[in-house]
Amino acid sequence: MEGKLFGIGSESYVVGSHDFYLAYSLKNSLLLCLDMGHFHPTETVADKISAVLEFAPGLLLHVSRGVRWDSDHVVTLNDEVKAVAAEVARAGAWGKVSIATDYFDASINRVAAWVIGARATLKAILIALLEPTEMLKKEEAAGNLTARLALTEEMRDLPYGAVWDMFCQKQGVPAGAAWLEKVVAYEKSVLAKRK
């Protein structure tokens, strides 16, 4: 069950709000889905994950990029996506949280849109997995919130790129932007014929 923000300019048929579907899904043992683009711009899905998992056995995340009240824009490696992955990692909730992507952008190449969003999602997960979370938890448990904040800020600069490059190499896919040439070639040789 997936709720959506009500508001001026929202789609004409919106069944229920987040509040309605949070309660409905818990009452009826149905899986709740949080869509990253379905909330007020100052609300973040990352903040909801740990609260929902206190009561729900599982959670589905629609990883997307919201623009105002509209969802489904191509995922980029922005702070929101990184925060969502960090929340799941810090909660040790990979076994409870299903991550799904769903987005499009008709103004750019469809395959490129897919690749850009998928790679951004994977990078966010990788960054979260590489975080020395135990260091943060240790300081928090000791009541040392100064160190927790200081370390959290220092962790922003940790180099995930080398690990990403190795991951891509092991998967047999380009680490950098070389994939774009293949997509452009595919557009010319295959996609153009569909018009």
Ligand SMILES: [Mn+2]
């Ligand atoms: Mn959705």
